[in-house]
Amino acid sequence: MSEQDNISPFGPGRKEKLSEDKLMAYLEGKLTTAEQHDVEQWLAEDGMESDAMEGLQALQPEETKQAVGKLKHGLRKTLVGKKQKRRPLKTDYNTLIAIAVILFLAVIAWIVIRIAK
């Protein structure tokens, strides 16, 4: 990287994805000065990261963690719920087989009793 790339706000390579872990570490003040500076490059852009970092400044990191944890838990529950809703079809199918077998056995039993009489 040239000296010019190094100082330019328009230089290449500043658009690496901002990971959630890095964002949380930033909010919790766990990054080195150089890493902080790296994350803060996003603040100078217009976009999701800039808006989000600005919004999250209003909360304590612990509050953010808690809220995000709750949202993720809710989303996972919704997704599992949607999957489980498909299962009754399988259960119904098994139940139908069980009912058919019982009916079949009942008919056999009735025939046997009739013959025995």
Next chain:
Amino acid sequence: MNSNLSDEELLRNYRADGDNQWLGYLLLRYTTLLFGVGMKYLKNKAQAEDAVQQVFMKVLTSIPKEEIHNFKGWLYILTRNHCLQQLRDKTYNADEAALNYLPATEPDKEDMRLHDHSLQQMEEAIAELNEQQRKAVVLFYLEKKSYEQIIAQTGYTFMQVKSFIQNGKRNLKTILLKKLGERRL
């Protein structure tokens, strides 16, 4: 691992088998950012949480059938519009269909052109900024200081630093483009 799949791959998998789990992985990836966007516009934790939940449901139940070229950009605008819609008491009607046609992320052509500037042109452009913007831009980009350090050194607030850098950068771009244009004539 799903965490290694790109947004495009996850979306392609969803299109292939219709399993919402793929959308779930995408939404989990952006939950913190979405919550932050909600906080920025709604300024209220409970309302931001509600907004994110509603965006989740919108994505899971009515993701457009048309191809989405830039999922992250699409999701961001969907969330921002949802928040603005709440703020404007449902009088704001965003054209969500238009969101599908957001271009995939690609280098800004103007930014690429700006890369042609010389150090001298950059210094001249910085000198034309107002004092607050100049100070913030120099400390952040040239001296590589963090916000924390800039705040300690200047006494600006976090939001002031953000605003001076953001506006300074925007003005710098305008000045440099003008200079580059002049030199070419």
